[in-house]
Amino acid sequence: MPLNPEFIGKRYPDTDPYLIGREKIREFATAIGDSSPVFHSLDAARALGYPDLPAPPTFAFSLTMKAMATAMFDPELGLDYARVVHGEQGFEYKRPMTAGDEVVVKSFIADITARGRNEYLTTQADVVTVSGELLVSTRSIIASRGTAA
Amino acid sequence: MNVGEVVGQRTVKIERINLVMYAGASGDFNPIHWNETFAKAVGLPDVIAHGMYTQAQLGRLLMEVVGDPGRIVSFSARFSAPVVVPQDGGAKVELTATVEAVEDDIATLVLRAVCNGADVVKDAVATVRVA
Numbered sequence: 395m396p397l398n399p400e401f402i403g404k405r406y407p408d409t410d411p412y413l414i415g416r417e418k419i420r421e422f423a424t425a426i427g428d429s430s431p432v433f434h435s436l437d438a439a440r441a442l443g444y445p446d447l448p449a450p451p452t453f454a455f456s457l458t459m460k461a462m463a464t465a466m467f468d469p470e471l472g473l474d475y476a477r478v479v480h481g482e483q484g485f486e487y488k489r490p491m492t493a494g495d496e497v498v499v500k501s502f503i504a505d506i507t508a509r510g511r512n513e514y515l516t517t518q519a520d521v522v523t524v525s526g527e528l529l530v531s532t533r534s535i536i537a538s539r540g541t542a543a
Numbered sequence: 544m545n546v547g548e549v550v551g552q553r554t555v556k557i558e559r560i561n562l563v564m565y566a567g568a569s570g571d572f573n574p575i576h577w578n579e580t581f582a583k584a585v586g587l588p589d590v591i592a593h594g595m596y597t598q599a600q601l602g603r604l605l606m607e608v609v610g611d612p613g614r615i616v617s618f619s620a621r622f623s624a625p626v627v628v629p630q631d632g633g634a635k636v637e638l639t640a641t642v643e644a645v646e647d648d649i650a651t652l653v654l655r656a657v658c659n660g661a662d663v664v665k666d667a668v669a670t671v672r673v674a
Contacts, residue, residue, distance in 0.1 A: 424568070425564040426602070428603045430607075430610070432610075432612065433612075451605065452598050452618075455569070456568075456571075482620065482622065483598055484617070484620075489613060490613050
């Protein structure tokens with residue numbers, strides 16, 4: 395079943411504030427196999443001028459994905475989770491998210507298009523501190539396999 | 544950094560345990576990344592890696608090049624083919640980062656990830672501060 399095109403431009407409520415934790419950053423860096431000292435050692439992070447551990451460059455997706463899930467599981471949109479594949483992901487950074495930052499994600503559906511048998515859902519999600527500082531803008535394209543009209 | 548220079552290169556072995564760890568750390572528990580029965584039932588050849596796991600490996604390579612995440616200005620990738628991760632043997636992905644342009648203090652790096660001879664990302668690009 396095709397996705398509902400009326401959802402283009404739809405904004406979702408800000409996510410609940412998320413406090414970025416030092417151990418979460420270490421856990422994430424370990425899971426991706428990144429042993430860069432700056433993601434594990436406070437001394438290494440401070441030597442580069444960070445107040446605490448900064449997050450690896452793709453960490454933001456763990457937060458934006460949750461915001462996108464709200465959109466993806468909206469039954470009115472008509473997306474079948476079993477057909478979903480991640481198509482593209484882009485990040486534009488203002489500064490690295492750092493342990494101690496408390497952030498929210500602001501997201502909206504930027505586009506829905508069909509190409510061949512697949513449909514593509516583009517969402518834009520910004521990670522912003524609770525005091526309003528933009529840290530990273532992200533753009534995700536999710537492919538919905540075989541649902542084009 | 545000089546245009547055309549390969550500034551980063553690494554081969555990554557991906558096994559199921561890596562995907563399970565990534566699922567836990569990232570919160571992405573889509574069963575196509577850890578449940579072979581489910582993956583096959585939805586038409587995939589086997590369990591596939593999270594696109595973001597592959598991009599995270601490119602991020603690791605970027606970190607080897609720049610050393611400081613604050614020097615990464617932008618980073619994007621298109622996941623053009625799945626990285627299939629069989630239970631036995633896993634998958635091997637070859638990563639490279641090549642300088643495409645340098646303008647003022649910003650270098651544009653083109654990133655490649657190849658698995659079984661096929662590009663698994665396309666149009667993967669990062670811009671980084673060189674100074």
